Amino acid sequence: MRVVEIQGSPDDFLSGQIAVVDADGIRKETRLDVVDRWPDIGDYLIIHAGFAIHTLEAKEAEINLRLMRELAENVAALENADGRS
């Protein structure tokens, strides 16, 4: 889910460390107490039971996708070389 707002700071343990996240227009709050990296607006969070457990940048998801596409494209290239559809 994409971060659209951040309340509190990394060293603010008393008043709460919260991100507002957006998923397809639905917004909700998630706690940042145990997240691995303090997020920036626009980053994505993996959330479990109300707590963000991982911050990822769009480029990390893109790298993951690129590796998969390369795997998939290799297969397509092999199939073409074999004369298969």
Add this chain to the structure above:
Amino acid sequence: MKYLDEFRDQTLAAPLLDELRRSVTRPFRIMEVCGTHTMAIFRNGLRSLLPEGLELISGPGCPVCVTSASHIDAILSMAEQPKVRIALFGDLFRVPGSNGLSLAHASSQGAKVDIVYSPMDSLELAKRHPDELIIFLGVGFETTTPGIAATIMAAQNNNVDNFAVFSTHKVMPPPLMALLNDPELQIDGLLCPGHVSTIIGAGAYQPLVEEYGLACVVGGFEPADILQALIMLARQVGQGEARVENAYTRAVRWEGNARAQQMVSKIFEPVDTEWRGLGTIPLSGLAIRDSYAQFDAEKRLDIKLIPAEEPRGCRCGEILKGKQRPPQCPLFGTRCTPGNPVGPCMVSSEGTCAAFYKYGG
């Protein structure tokens, strides 16, 4: 949804499936450790598409399923106490204890039971019901524990004194080692859990490679993620190799989430604990440290765990060890259904029996 739909894209999954078929060069068995993987594989129809020779068996990675009957009995005894309100994640609500009754029954008899989304909701309940002790049921693996540790920290920081946690938390590597020591269980590799690994890191599986020569690949939960992980496993097994690989690079690092690990270590300490079907496994559970004893429901209410029998005929234990499949259980689909579950594997949304019942074997 951005960065979800892409990993569900059929134009990506179809060639990956072709590559998986190519990669399977000899029969092999993979254990999918995590209940979320089990459900994702069924829900996306992957099981029926897998190439011949690749067998997937489910492991002990559904936290509700591995919660022992004696722990459920202890939970029910707490729910009966006056001025106690139980807060829990929904899956546990209908899991029967040794007498066949569950929190659902207790609730219908007047016990105060609230299903919550986050452990932090328990602190709201504590504010709203100052004359009651709110007990959050801590059931889960490494993904869940950091948030519960943070909730205990928040309770302390905000002087919430009518809140405690009943900890049945478990950690993943010890039961895997216990299973792998069983000569009856023959597997070639592990599809390692995604979000548990976000916390503990892919490096946590290195001892399994070194001690058992097992191929270990961490996978995400979308169809393309699972197929990519299975391709990596098939290649390792086919080439006679064993190493840890990470197919979920966007969410998992080798060292995991250090901040969450520190939070957990501060609040919890490793203890021996009982697993349904697996018995007591050394240092496989997490108890609240003495320095946070005021938030430990077991100490606060002096709860004693009493050994309890599993439901008669229920094969959850064998299913959790990957030794049997749900249709081999005499109760499956007859006496035990999602509407009237006997064992926890049929109750939980991540349970293997529930998956087989819903999607077919």
